[in-house]
Amino acid sequence: MFITISYRLLFTLICAWGFLLPLQAQPQPLDEAYFPFLLKDSTRIFSLSETISKSVEASYVMTSKINGNHKKHFNAIKENASEEVADIVKYTALLDEVVDPFLQNTLRRLQASNPEAKNCRLIVTRSYIDNAFATGDGTIFINAGLVRTLKNEDQLAFVVAHELAHNVLNHVQKNLSNYLGSLYNKDLQAEYNKIIKNGYNKNKRIKALLMKVSVNNLYHQRHQESAADSMAFHMIKSAGFNPAEAYNALKTFDHSGSLGHDIFERQASFFACKENWQSNQNTEGSTSIFNVKKEVDNSDSLKTHPDCKIRMAAIRKLLIGIGQDTMQSLAANPDDTFQKVNRAAGYESIQAMFDYEYFDKSLYNSLCQLQSEPQSKYLRSVAILSLLQLKSYLQRHRYSEAVSNISDYNPQELNKFLQFLNALNLSDFKALKESFDKLYPGTASKDEFSLMATFAGAHLTGYSPGANSLAAEYKRMYPSGRFTTLLQQLNYIKTKKK
Numbered sequence: 001m002f003i004t005i006s007y008r009l010l011f012t013l014i015c016a017w018g019f020l021l022p023l024q025a026q027p028q029p030l031d032e033a034y035f036p037f038l039l040k041d042s043t044r045i046f047s048l049s050e051t052i053s054k055s056v057e058a059s060y061v062m063t064s065k066i067n068g069n070h071k072k073h074f075n076a077i078k079e080n081a082s083e084e085v086a087d088i089v090k091y092t093a094l095l096d097e098v099v100d101p102f103l104q105n106t107l108r109r110l111q112a113s114n115p116e117a118k119n120c121r122l123i124v125t126r127s128y129i130d131n132a133f134a135t136g137d138g139t140i141f142i143n144a145g146l147v148r149t150l151k152n153e154d155q156l157a158f159v160v161a162h163e164l165a166h167n168v169l170n171h172v173q174k175n176l177s178n179y180l181g182s183l184y185n186k187d188l189q190a191e192y193n194k195i196i197k198n199g200y201n202k203n204k205r206i207k208a209l210l211m212k213v214s215v216n217n218l219y220h221q222r223h224q225e226s227a228a229d230s231m232a233f234h235m236i237k238s239a240g241f242n243p244a245e246a247y248n249a250l251k252t253f254d255h256s257g258s259l260g261h262d263i264f265e266r267q268a269s270f271f272a273c274k275e276n277w278q279s280n281q282n283t284e285g286s287t288s289i290f291n292v293k294k295e296v297d298n299s300d301s302l303k304t305h306p307d308c309k310i311r312m313a314a315i316r317k318l319l320i321g322i323g324q325d326t327m328q329s330l331a332a333n334p335d336d337t338f339q340k341v342n343r344a345a346g347y348e349s350i351q352a353m354f355d356y357e358y359f360d361k362s363l364y365n366s367l368c369q370l371q372s373e374p375q376s377k378y379l380r381s382v383a384i385l386s387l388l389q390l391k392s393y394l395q396r397h398r399y400s401e402a403v404s405n406i407s408d409y410n411p412q413e414l415n416k417f418l419q420f421l422n423a424l425n426l427s428d429f430k431a432l433k434e435s436f437d438k439l440y441p442g443t444a445s446k447d448e449f450s451l452m453a454t455f456a457g458a459h460l461t462g463y464s465p466g467a468n469s470l471a472a473e474y475k476r477m478y479p480s481g482r483f484t485t486l487l488q489q490l491n492y493i494k495t496k497k498k
Contacts, residue, residue: 034344035378035449036351037096037126038482045093052123052139053086059137060176077176085135092125092352094144098344100124103142106157110164113239117164128349128361134163136172144352147345149252152335154236154245161232161239168231171224229311233318244324247315254308263367264416270367270439273431277423347378354382359389360403364417370440380440381453384433385486388456390421391429392490433460448474452483459490468492 039045060078062071094100107122120138127143134140140163150156166172229246237243264271271277346369353362363386366379373379393402403422406415424432437457442450455470471492474481 034098034347035447036347037094039095045090045095048093048123049086049089052089052121052135052137053082055137055139056085056135057082059135059173061173074176081135085139088125088141089123092127094124094126094348096344096348099144099147099341099348102153102338102341103147103156103160106153106160109241110157110161110235110239114161114164114235116168117235120164120167122160126348126352126355128352128356128358128365132159132163134166134172136167136170138167140164140167144345144348148342148349150249150338150342151252152245153338154242154335155249155252156338157236157239157241158232158246158249161235162228164235165228165231166224169224169227171228174224226311226314229314230318233315237322243315243322244319247312247319250308250312250315254312263364263371263413266371267367267439270432270435271420273435274420274423274428277420343373350379350382354386354389357389357402358404359386359393360418360421362386363390363421364414374440377442377445377447377450380442381449383436383440384453384456384460385449385483387429387432387436388459389486390424391426391460394424394426430461433457446477448478448481448483451477452486 057078060074060081062074103122103124107120111118111120120140123139123141124147125141125143128145129143130145130149132140132142132146140160142159142163146159147156150159229250233243233246236246346365350362350365350369353359353365363383366383366386370376370379370383390399390402393399404410404418406418410418442453444454445451451470451474455467455474458464458466458470471487474483474487478484
């Protein structure tokens, strides 16, 4: 066919994407013995992956409206969608004992009062991306990164119900039909032929034409988001959840870009280890690296749903309709039971950043969260391990792979943090480790994370005998541990020759 499409990208576009916002910290500490989930038996997750993949493939039904021109694209989309879902489940599904059971219970409570959603299933993922989506076959995905932002189970129920509504309303199948219809629109075909005949700047103009198709489909999704919000409101109300928390959830999403952690002020000694690191940077008039302005609001960056304020106004009308006074400020009610789930999801999000080799983000978020949990063994460990990985990448001249670029889409505080990382030299890491120890002194422990953090500290400070001894101890205590590959990369464990 004449137009080449990235079907994995298309699958992302036609899924009903819900919410996007940055990770934030909460005050309630988690049990210090908690560490992120590690899958030890892949049998269950591979079986689940295959089941959902087949379910998604079967949900793509070719209707009589799809003509011969559409069939090739339709079949390719269906095949790639099933493969995409299989990979998501296989590599990111979270089958832990804290977050997943809680969300499954919330789903069951919604289904008990809303039989139209009885055949839906929920998959929690380890992804740090603050989002949720539906795949059209009755499966909904909730990322740990999104769970981390919520204040209580009522807000969680709204998110779950919103994605259930996308399935009940058959939005994914409708988006697919809209996409194929737009792709083979006569005006689009004529414009494409005109571009081909006029060879000037052909690729750029074709790309712009395809963007029109995407924008048209996203427009339809905006209406779908509003419909899903409305149905979700009634679903959570019928299940006994507080419908006002739907408004509070959207309010949180709308203001999420302005939530700051003040890590420069609160952990000044850590950043002071690198002197004059902003001397050649644009500080936007700030005379001190500790004078951090309010973060840039970055709402609705993917434009896959209406502005949160519009959605909030719609929810407020629904609240008035059931007699709730919305003239007063709606305060989110904290949920002590949910706090443990919230914290565990935060740990899973940070670990996902580390595992996906976003070491700048895992360091930044662990530093942010340590402010409210200074005794956390996990947070302290992952911060030290992130420093170790950053130093390793700098040594191997691959630093750009581990440290993100400054972007207008980032909060200002994150951009300042990235400036700090980009200014580091190899000689700075020892001082950073020593300053970190003063801020967050650890205690001797033999759990996997703490042992690796002790090893990382020895490596960062150049104490080779200690690092060698700790690497050997780790290998003995955790022969199949999650950090074996890291020790191999650092040449502390030799790779066996085949």
